[in-house]
Amino acid sequence: MKTLFVSYRVTELDRSLAFYTALGYAELGRVEAGGGTRLVILKFPEEPAASLELVHRPGDGPVDVGSGFDHLAIQVEELATTLKTLIAAGLKPEPLQYPGGAHGPKTSWLTDPDSYRIELVERPSGHPDGITAADFD
Structure with missing residues (x-):
């Protein structure tokens, strides 16, 4: 088994799509699911497949992230860059x-909106991609 992607329900699809595109995601495809529901599948250009789905169900009202969700972690090559x-894209990352x-x-x-x-993460030089069992030795 493997994880295919994470799916977020979003309040305003265009606003969220602009945010995630500025973050570096590229649109892979869209699905019109009926009743106004739209799905947009995203991936980073260097990824082989989808990693994020934005789900817009306007009839469900605004999104309430609530207390159960914590965060999405994204590995980057050079965090300062x-x-x-x-x-420059108008986003507001923390220091x-x-x-x-x-x-x-x-x-x-x-x-996000x-x-x-x-969480944007730059691993130390020489560290393998992602988090592995070696991180817990």
């Missing part, structure tokens, strides 16, 4: 942080 790009100390990962946080939190 990514932050400059996001700021660079070093939660594991100077030699650990670098992070920054961003909030529906209040979903996104």
Whole structure:
């Protein structure tokens, strides 16, 4: 088994699509599901397949993220460069942080239009992609 993608319900599809496109996602496809429901499938250009789905069901009213959702984590190559790009695109990432100390990962946080939190992570040089069992040894 493997995870296919994460799906977020969004209040305003165009606003959310603009946000995630500025973040670096590219649209892979759309589905009109009836009753005004639209799905937009996204991926980062370097990903082989979809990783995020935006679901717009206008009849359900505004999105309430609530207390159960925490965040989406996205790995980036160079966080400082990514932050400059996001700021230039009109997004508002939080300042660079070093939660594991100077030699650990670098992070920054961003909030989408529906209040979903996104953690941007630059792994230390030489660290394999993603989080593996080796991170817990």
